[in-house]
Amino acid sequence: MNFLIFKKLTQFSLLLLILSAFSALTCQVALADGVVVDKVYHPYVLPNEQEFEWRMLSHQNDAGNSLGQRIAYGKSITDNVMIEFYIVGERDRDGDFGLSAYEVETRWMMTDQGEYWADWGLLLEVEKVHELNVWEVTTGLLFEKEFGRDSLALNAxxxxxxxxxxxxxxxxxFRLQYRYRWLPQVQPAIEIYIGQxxxxxxxxxxxxxxxxxxxxxxxxxxxxxGLNGDDKDHILRAAIEYEF
Amino acid sequence: MSLFSVKPMQSIIVFLALLSFASLANRPEFEVELKNHLFYPAEIEIPANTKVKLVIYNRDTTPEEFDSFDLNREKVIFPQKKSVIFIGPLPPGHYKFFGEFNPNSAQGTIIVVPKKSATDANIETLALAYTAPLAANSLLFKEVLHVN
Structure with missing residues (x-):
């Protein structure tokens, strides 16, 4: 019992610490200037899970069309932690498609699904741009709340x-997804993405x-x-994930 | 996005975090056994609009994965171990679940019943005295009375 209370207090303290750091930093930093649209994460991990994933993003605006693809392999290493390795490819200005970055991502399911008013998770991601000395470290909070057959997911x-x-x-x-769980095979949603x-x-x-x-x-x-005033600013995104 | 829109975002996150951990009250608990790839009982009545704790004991020697699109839950239950699944609050109705590794045999239903009827002490007395099947469900009444 004491252990449980200690565990909960530790989780809560950690969360507050992260939130404090996040709040302090967001007052002085820019919002992301890359392509923000990607995927809205859910804070859930299942033990013994492995997956292969493919994501595609086609961005069309006044400057032209760009294409990005990534393939990944992921595996849960504990009951509530999953690690995923990505290889990212992009089409460059000459129209050639090639390797652009590598990435490792860890997701931690902090609370059991439905245990509290909402479900929480953490994400840590490290990305290295191919052939350039450019590193990107991402930490994030994953939030999900059920409202009957609807689910709201937020990523910060x-x-x-x-x-x-x-x-x-x-x-x-910042990413948001409001989803209606209509049928297992078809679940419509609205997504919002915000960056610099x-x-x-x-x-x-x-x-x-x-x-x-x-x-x-x-x-x-x-x-x-995109709602930034460009005449044309559309992104088509697709993802397929095979879990086994 | 300007800093004016970042501030509300921080406030929302902090508010949601505090709200999430605020409700730590005890919840009604229901137990289910998984034996020979069958759930016992296969039908579990729980009170409406109440968050409950479902404890599943896997008596088999193989793992099982509790899965339910209706309940929006997915959880692995290791062999000879127990697993906890939090359900609800839900409106009255029938919610199907199954075991992913043995979907043809491991099936069950969560039946959500109106809370009002479950809290009626007279119904509990009658159930215990006259009706064996209802008496078996007295756990539900006790749990609901305990919560209230």
Missing amino acids: FLIYESGSDIKNEFETE DYTGIGPTFMGIQRFDGQKQLKWELGFIT
């Missing part, structure tokens, strides 16, 4: 960019198809429109 990220090929700076990002010089909103559809045992296929498809 603090990013530190550093290296000799980039100006060292802190940035922040970018605010985007749009519909997303996602779903899950279960197979034998822990095998399941998750999919996401979203169309995000």
Whole structure:
């Protein structure tokens, strides 16, 4: 019993510490200036889980069209911690598609699903840009709350960019997803992404198809429109995740 | 986005964090056993609009994964171990669940019943005295009375 109280107090203190640091920093830093649209994370991890993931992002604005893709392998290393390795590829200005970055990401499910009023998780991500001395460290809070058949997920990220090929700076990002759990295979949602010089909103559809045992296929498809005044600013994002 | 819009964002996060950890009250607890890839009982009545704790004991020698789209829950239950799943608060209705590793046999339903009827002491007395099946569900009445 005492251990449980201690555990809860530790979690709470840690959370407050992170929030304090986050609050202090966001007053003095810029919001993220890269492409903010990616994926809204959920704070859940299942033990014994492995996954392969593919994500695609096509961005079309007045400057032209850019394409980014990433493939990943992830595995839960404890009951509530998952680690995922990414290889990121982008199409450059000459139209050539090639390796652009590598990334390692850890997600920690801080609270059991449904245990409290809302569910919480933490994310830590380290990214290295290929052939450049550019590092990006991201820490983030993952939040999810159920309202009947609806789910609200929020992500708040603090990013530190550093290296000799980039100006060292802190940035922040905010992502929101409001989802209606209509059918397992089809769940419509609205997503909002906010970063420096970018605010985007749009519909997303996602779903899950279960197979034998822990095998399941998750999919996401979203169309995000930028609200920054450009004549044309659209992002098409897609993701497929195979869990086993 | 300007700093004016960052400030409300911080406030919202802090508010949600405090709210999340505020409700640490005891919750009604229900127990389920998983034996030979079957849930016992397969139907569990819980009170409406109340968060409950479902403790599942896996008596089998293989792992199972509790899965329910209706309840929006997914949890691995290791062999010879117990696992806790928090459910609700839910409106009255039937909510199906199953075991992902044995979906044909490991199936069950959470039946959410109106809280008002469950808290009626007369119903509890009648159930215990005259009706065996209802008497089996007296745990529900006791849990609800305890909460209230």
